[in-house]
Amino acid sequence: MSAIETVRDRYRTFDDQRYAPLVKGVGLFGLLAALPTIIEIDVAGMELAALLSLKVLILTVIYAYTAQAWNIMSGYTGQFSFGHAAFFGIGAYATQALVVDAAVNPWIGMLVGGVLAGAYGLIIGALSFRFKLQGHYFALATLAFAELLRFVVTNMSELRGANGYFKAFPRDYGAEYGLVAFQFQNDLPYYYLIVGFLLVVTLVSWLIKNSWVGLYFFAIREDERAAASVGVPSFRYKLIGVAVSAFFTALGGAYWSMYFNTIRPDTVFALFKNVELLLPAVVGGPGTLLGPIVGSFIVTPVSEIARTTFSDINGLDRIIYGAFLVAIVIYSPRGVVSWPSQARALWERVRGDEEVSE
Amino acid sequence: MSADETNAQSVDDADADIDRDGEQILSVEGVGKRFSGLQALDDVDMTVNRGEIIGLIGPNGAGKTTLFNCISGAFPPTSGTVRLDGEVISGLPAHKIARAGLARTFQITRPLEELTVVENAMVGAHIHTRRRGEAREIAMETLEFVGLADKAEEEAGELTVGAQKRLELARAVSTRPEILLLDEIMAGLTPSESNQMLDLFRQLRERGTSLLIIEHDMKAIMNISDYVKVLDQGKGIAFGAPETVVEDDRVIEAYIGGFDVDA
Amino acid sequence: MGHLVTSVAPLPLQGGGLGRFIDPFVQFLTDITNLEPVLLQLLAFGLLLGGVYALTALGLTMIFGVMDVINFAHGVFLVVGMYSVWLVSEMAGISPFLGIPIAAAVLFVLGVVVHVLTVEPIIEAPQQNQLIATLGVLFIIQSAIEIVFTPDPQQVELSLGSIQVGGVFIPLGQFYALVIALGTMLAVRAFLNRTDLGRKIRGTADNRDGARYVGINVRRINYLTFGIGAALAGVAGGSIALFQRFDPFTGETYLINAFVIVILGGLGSFPGAFVGGLIVGMIQVFGGYYLPGTTAQVLIFLLFIGTLLVKPEGLFGGAEA
Numbered sequence: 001m002s003a004i005e006t007v008r009d010r011y012r013t014f015d016d017q018r019y020a021p022l023v024k025g026v027g028l029f030g031l032l033a034a035l036p037t038i039i040e041i042d043v044a045g046m047e048l049a050a051l052l053s054l055k056v057l058i059l060t061v062i063y064a065y066t067a068q069a070w071n072i073m074s075g076y077t078g079q080f081s082f083g084h085a086a087f088f089g090i091g092a093y094a095t096q097a098l099v100v101d102a103a104v105n106p107w108i109g110m111l112v113g114g115v116l117a118g119a120y121g122l123i124i125g126a127l128s129f130r131f132k133l134q135g136h137y138f139a140l141a142t143l144a145f146a147e148l149l150r151f152v153v154t155n156m157s158e159l160r161g162a163n164g165y166f167k168a169f170p171r172d173y174g175a176e177y178g179l180v181a182f183q184f185q186n187d188l189p190y191y192y193l194i195v196g197f198l199l200v201v202t203l204v205s206w207l208i209k210n211s212w213v214g215l216y217f218f219a220i221r222e223d224e225r226a227a228a229s230v231g232v233p234s235f236r237y238k239l240i241g242v243a244v245s246a247f248f249t250a251l252g253g254a255y256w257s258m259y260f261n262t263i264r265p266d267t268v269f270a271l272f273k274n275v276e277l278l279l280p281a282v283v284g285g286p287g288t289l290l291g292p293i294v295g296s297f298i299v300t301p302v303s304e305i306a307r308t309t310f311s312d313i314n315g316l317d318r319i320i321y322g323a324f325l326v327a328i329v330i331y332s333p334r335g336v337v338s339w340p341s342q343a344r345a346l347w348e349r350v351r352g353d354e355e356v357s358e
Numbered sequence: 359m360s361a362d363e364t365n366a367q368s369v370d371d372a373d374a375d376i377d378r379d380g381e382q383i384l385s386v387e388g389v390g391k392r393f394s395g396l397q398a399l400d401d402v403d404m405t406v407n408r409g410e411i412i413g414l415i416g417p418n419g420a421g422k423t424t425l426f427n428c429i430s431g432a433f434p435p436t437s438g439t440v441r442l443d444g445e446v447i448s449g450l451p452a453h454k455i456a457r458a459g460l461a462r463t464f465q466i467t468r469p470l471e472e473l474t475v476v477e478n479a480m481v482g483a484h485i486h487t488r489r490r491g492e493a494r495e496i497a498m499e500t501l502e503f504v505g506l507a508d509k510a511e512e513e514a515g516e517l518t519v520g521a522q523k524r525l526e527l528a529r530a531v532s533t534r535p536e537i538l539l540l541d542e543i544m545a546g547l548t549p550s551e552s553n554q555m556l557d558l559f560r561q562l563r564e565r566g567t568s569l570l571i572i573e574h575d576m577k578a579i580m581n582i583s584d585y586v587k588v589l590d591q592g593k594g595i596a597f598g599a600p601e602t603v604v605e606d607d608r609v610i611e612a613y614i615g616g617f618d619v620d621a
Numbered sequence: 622m623g624h625l626v627t628s629v630a631p632l633p634l635q636g637g638g639l640g641r642f643i644d645p646f647v648q649f650l651t652d653i654t655n656l657e658p659v660l661l662q663l664l665a666f667g668l669l670l671g672g673v674y675a676l677t678a679l680g681l682t683m684i685f686g687v688m689d690v691i692n693f694a695h696g697v698f699l700v701v702g703m704y705s706v707w708l709v710s711e712m713a714g715i716s717p718f719l720g721i722p723i724a725a726a727v728l729f730v731l732g733v734v735v736h737v738l739t740v741e742p743i744i745e746a747p748q749q750n751q752l753i754a755t756l757g758v759l760f761i762i763q764s765a766i767e768i769v770f771t772p773d774p775q776q777v778e779l780s781l782g783s784i785q786v787g788g789v790f791i792p793l794g795q796f797y798a799l800v801i802a803l804g805t806m807l808a809v810r811a812f813l814n815r816t817d818l819g820r821k822i823r824g825t826a827d828n829r830d831g832a833r834y835v836g837i838n839v840r841r842i843n844y845l846t847f848g849i850g851a852a853l854a855g856v857a858g859g860s861i862a863l864f865q866r867f868d869p870f871t872g873e874t875y876l877i878n879a880f881v882i883v884i885l886g887g888l889g890s891f892p893g894a895f896v897g898g899l900i901v902g903m904i905q906v907f908g909g910y911y912l913p914g915t916t917a918q919v920l921i922f923l924l925f926i927g928t929l930l931v932k933p934e935g936l937f938g939g940a941e942a
Contacts, residue, residue, distance in 0.1 A: 315764035322760030
């Protein structure tokens with residue numbers, strides 16, 4: 001037995017243990033927590049930090065978070081949403097409007113945003129599912145609901161129209177820099193906070209996947225009629241998926257609005273925000289727990305590194321990003337996390353052929 | 359029910375004088391279905407009692423699958439009533455009908471492809487419990503029953519046709535239904551697989567499950583069914599024990615018009 | 622730049638209260654009862670804009686209808702058309718009108734290349750993959766234009782002036798674009814209805830598997846459809862360049878409105894696209910006049926959502942193309 005096989009068998013034994021998910025989760029999030037330190041380690045005079053700043057790490061985890069939230073609806077129940085910017089924007093705007101205009105603590109604003117987004121999701125879902133929109137039509141409808149909000153907000157002076165909000169200082173809402181204020185004076189606490197967000201949404205996803213709810217979600221994704229024939233109330237469960245997904249996406253928007261200084265309709269409700277929010281999940285592997293996280297660590301740094309590396313030629317980064325998108329959907333339609341199992345299948349086929357030829 | 363109505367019913371499928379045992383599980387009363395101008399089902403009546411196996415036969419396009427769809431809630435009938443255990447179920451959505459105790463399989467199998475075999479069966483089992491462990495136990499029992507336990511962890515999409523048919527059955531049986539509607543579940547099976555399937559039907563009946571079966575294999579259906587209901591052009595034309603039905607003039611006439619009896 | 626934002630007062634037009642929803646409609650009704658001449662002018666502008674919008678939607682509706690692919694690169698195809706006409710007239714000194722067929726040819730080739738490289742490999746994959754692939758194409762082409770021609774707006778040097786018909790002012794650039802739109806629409810309809818190839822394309826739109834079954838080379842039809850769809854975007858972009866400034870990012874607004882028009886008019890329907898274009902054009906022109914800011918766009922999206930829900934097959938349901 002070769003060394004590789006021994007390792008593989010040991011891994012399989014480990015994988016069967018009840019505690020395996022816990023160990024993997026602790027490992028993954030331990031690694032995420034250590035990343036800011038790791039990128040500063042000096043290897044042969046080169047620091048990873050030169051390429052991968054803390055700011056890029058924060059962006060990466062933000063999109064891992066939003067993709068994980070998107071995944072609950074679109075990856076699990078199979079209802080492909082192209083309008084998650086609606087929920088993201090609601091979270092950002094609810095937080096800022098309450099903080100700036102009413103001096104309400106951002107954590108409360110965030111929850112208000114989450115509930116509002118959930119409600120908007122329920123409206124979108126109830127209408128679309130009642131009228132049986134599917135495939136492209138459903139995707140276009142969700143996009144339309146997001147674009148609708150962009151124009152509504154742009155034209156509402158109460159929400160400061162196209163100008164948007166500029167983040168308030170903590171003292172303006174009776175707090176000091178720190179967790180309570182949702183504002184910090186440097187990036188490191190922001191990083192740990194978004195890792196915490198990611199941990200929560202990943203935990204929720206794991207709980208869903210490992211309960212009847214997740215099984216119902218997957219059954220609906222695979223074949224709604226077959227699912228209904230064995231008692232799955234698909235309308236209700238699709239709504240649950242939308243609401244949960246919208247709620248968590250809005251929390252991401254709230255975080256965004258507290259990390260960056262300004263929000264405008266053209267940033268948080270932007271047409272391409274819809275894409276950015278979901279892309280890591282599609283790249284990593286829709287419907288999987290690890291996919292959105294792995295996907296974001298591939299997509300986000302690529303676009304950020306391209307942006308900083310080719311900063312002298314405006315637009316070159318987007319060409320690289322675009323080519324990357326095309327390549328990833330052509331060569332890995334089921335996502336990066338399917339690579340190990342595909343490689344294993346290939347390996348077994350090769351080995352199988354060898355055995356036959358012997 | 360007035361004497362006239364009873365009479366009217368006995369004219370079209372003559373089941374009034376048949377003496378059947380057991381309590382009534384399913385009753386289909388005057389069910390009709392219209393699709394934009396086409397009358398697919400017209401005033402169909404039939405009943406299924408507990409523990410019975412009823413065969414539903416008829417030439418292609420007779421409306422058998424349409425009747426299944428009306429009963430199981432895939433779409434509502436345009437007229438008439440369906441009762442399960444005395445409760446009206448017509449017009450309810452499919453998932454509620456499944457929860458009321460009626461499960462079905464599909465003519466073209468619809469495995470939940472990217473789920474494993476046991477997960478497919480668990481979806482049905484979750485009708486009874488929200489606990490994953492319990493659902494898994496129920497699912498494994500039914501997989502044992504249909505003989506798929508050794509394939510429990512395989513992806514459903516990878517199964518052979520024969521195994522997919524058994525999975526289709528297992529998923530429905532996992533809901534522990536009072537009555538099972540089986541739509542050509544033996545089509546495409548080898549003779550030995552078909553025999554195993556017939557054996558499963560008998561075991562299900564022994565457990566108290568009623569079966570309503572659409573099948574093209576006349577030999578199998580005549581062999582297994584207690585009674586046979588014949589549809590032609592959306593209407594019930596005969597009902598009775600298999601041996602009497604095959605001698606009915608109207609049945610013979612319907613079948614000569616485009617259906618080979620020994621198929 | 623964000624630091625300045627808070628000091629800017631809200632636009633005076635965006636006043637609060639319910640009045641802002643009611644007043645414009647009161648104004649509109651008053652104008653109608655008074656038979657204000659401005660209505661006729663707005664109608665003319667709506668017609669002109671609607672015709673151009675219809676033209677921008679033709680290629681999209683064809684690709685969507687025949688191949689069931691949402692082409693996100695359609696907006697940037699329009700932009701390529703605009704730059705083609707601009708290049709031809711600026712560099713080679715050829716009339717911009719002659720530039721339009723050149724733009725169509727350029728886009729046909731580009732469309733086929735894009736199709737072969739990105740869409741064809743995943744034509745059977747989940748629909749969202751096609752969406753993301755065409756989005757990638759959008760980024761690539763848009764940024765390439767930005768690098769080569771800078772992000773600054775460009776303009777075709779062409780002063781066509783305007784005419785007055787019965788007190789209505791008609792800018793000729795937009796008028797010619799409308800004529801081109803109508804001509805193109807009729808030509809493509811004739812192609813689809815009268816020629817053998819056109820009938821094959823329509824057959825494929827109706828039923829892909831059936832088309833394959835009767836021996837139509839669906840692969841070839843896909844090439845052609847994507848190429849023709851892109852070429853139509855070239856004609857549309859070229860026509861817009863006759864009267865409007867543009868930059869590499871102009872395509873985005875046209876893309877979104879083209880989606881609305883395609884759904885409004887019905888998938889694959891050319892007359893539908895024309896009516897859909899008129900509706901969107903009219904709402905924008907009248908809304909722009911009576912409503913504050915970009916509120917008209919809110920109406921357009923409400924109409925879009927309503928159509929998707931109630932009549933997803935569109936006003937002219939069924940695949941006409």
